[in-house]
Amino acid sequence: MTSLKRTGLYDAHLRSGGKIVAFAGWKMPVQYSSIIDEHQTVRTAAGMFDVSHMGEVLFSGPDALANIQMLVSNDISKLKPNRAVYTGMLYPGGTFVDDLLVYRLSEDTFLLVINAANTLKDYEWMRDNIRGNLVCENVTDQYTQIAVQGPNSIEILKKLTPVDLASIRYYRFERDSVAGVDSIISRTGYTGEPGFELYFDATFSDKVWDAVLETGNNFGLKPAGLGCRDTLRLEAGMALYGNDIDDQHTPLEAGLDWIVKLSKDDFIGKSALVEQLQKGLTRHLIGFELTERAIPRKGYEIFSGNEPIGEVTSGTLSITLGKPVGMGYVRHGFESLGTNIEIMVRGKKFPGRVVALPFYSRTRGN
Amino acid sequence: MNYPADFRYSKDHEWFKMIDDSTGAIGITHYAQDQLGDVVFVELPEIGKKLEKNDVFGVVESVKAAVDCYMPLSGEIIAINELIEKQADILNSDPHGEGWMIKVRIDNPDEGSDLMDKAAYLAFLEELE
Numbered sequence: 001m002t003s004l005k006r007t008g009l010y011d012a013h014l015r016s017g018g019k020i021v022a023f024a025g026w027k028m029p030v031q032y033s034s035i036i037d038e039h040q041t042v043r044t045a046a047g048m049f050d051v052s053h054m055g056e057v058l059f060s061g062p063d064a065l066a067n068i069q070m071l072v073s074n075d076i077s078k079l080k081p082n083r084a085v086y087t088g089m090l091y092p093g094g095t096f097v098d099d100l101l102v103y104r105l106s107e108d109t110f111l112l113v114i115n116a117a118n119t120l121k122d123y124e125w126m127r128d129n130i131r132g133n134l135v136c137e138n139v140t141d142q143y144t145q146i147a148v149q150g151p152n153s154i155e156i157l158k159k160l161t162p163v164d165l166a167s168i169r170y171y172r173f174e175r176d177s178v179a180g181v182d183s184i185i186s187r188t189g190y191t192g193e194p195g196f197e198l199y200f201d202a203t204f205s206d207k208v209w210d211a212v213l214e215t216g217n218n219f220g221l222k223p224a225g226l227g228c229r230d231t232l233r234l235e236a237g238m239a240l241y242g243n244d245i246d247d248q249h250t251p252l253e254a255g256l257d258w259i260v261k262l263s264k265d266d267f268i269g270k271s272a273l274v275e276q277l278q279k280g281l282t283r284h285l286i287g288f289e290l291t292e293r294a295i296p297r298k299g300y301e302i303f304s305g306n307e308p309i310g311e312v313t314s315g316t317l318s319i320t321l322g323k324p325v326g327m328g329y330v331r332h333g334f335e336s337l338g339t340n341i342e343i344m345v346r347g348k349k350f351p352g353r354v355v356a357l358p359f360y361s362r363t364r365g366n
Numbered sequence: 367m368n369y370p371a372d373f374r375y376s377k378d379h380e381w382f383k384m385i386d387d388s389t390g391a392i393g394i395t396h397y398a399q400d401q402l403g404d405v406v407f408v409e410l411p412e413i414g415k416k417l418e419k420n421d422v423f424g425v426v427e428s429v430k431a432a433v434d435c436y437m438p439l440s441g442e443i444i445a446i447n448e449l450i451e452k453q454a455d456i457l458n459s460d461p462h463g464e465g466w467m468i469k470v471r472i473d474n475p476d477e478g479s480d481l482m483d484k485a486a487y488l489a490f491l492e493e494l495e
Contacts, residue, residue: 030430317429
């Protein structure tokens, strides 16, 4: 594992008893206590994740906006400074290079946050497709990113920053100090809980981490690993690149129509998506639940009777709901809510049905 | 963690314990459950089923992964642990005791000669680290 990268918080994870695994070229904590315990802690109190393995690319200059507009499917021109947007970056065929967050730091400065496993591929794609007066820089190693997620996250961070956190609405951010360190304080996350993602100079990794850990102690906060990050995002119905979205599927097939703005000027992949809409979609990403106890996993086949209709892309025994849930692609015609399906688990079919995403939503009162 | 001295251990991290001359109990080791993390589901064979050495006798699923469990010796299933079907996390809390998985009537005890004793298994785990 010598070639794997370490985040600025590697030693902090060892101090907290983190179990370290290889993930997307990094040595990351998969869990500290247990996935179930950390999952429940995020749902009921708060958890803190090191997500510094995520890639960050900084765009700046007069032509930054026009280039990002060409690279991504959502409309960045309407994005005001101090706001962020979720979007896709697509190949000419309309399938995903990656999914990402675009932060507008100022009129002509943008921070693009991308998946760890895709960082080099994305950066190369960006470099190959930009032109004009701008700088595009891979700043991944300069940033530490920490996600503080859960119902108690505001109360905890309140004690560490002068910003009025309650006034930061979803997908907006402020730039101010956290534990004395200049940070981007972003009201975003990947858990389905209220929370913040903090971006700051990697030199101060321990300072912020330790301060949140200490302050959070009184509010039930625990460090949380990548294991529960996956179970939390799945319950929240959020797609994971490499599972639910990839270079074989388009955002329309993934049900992410809202990140595709066909009304804006050209972007890479647009004509393919227009054509796909005209021809009609042949497959759809669905959410499903099983009525018997079995765990659907990536790659398992989906059936309607004896007919194979698709494949599972993510699945788990939902820790919050206590039942098996998953996502997967099915052929057109089988995507309606309530459709009966079966999942082949080790040679045996288990019945289930198509259900609405997300499986879990705090505002819905689960 | 205490690895009992009267158990024998496989490279797939199953343990085997002789109960009497012709029967034994089988489970997964502490190391196996620690690698898996939270166990949420266990699939066990039917009583009466005859399985060969290295056949899959069951599946243990954690939040992270599903792994097959292999017979350390050939034999017939004479009992399964119904408790762990209801409370799979016992495999995490007591893998060498309450978390036993199956009991078997073994065909030939000599088949277990390639299994490791405690010292050999601990040395094997050391190598894996």
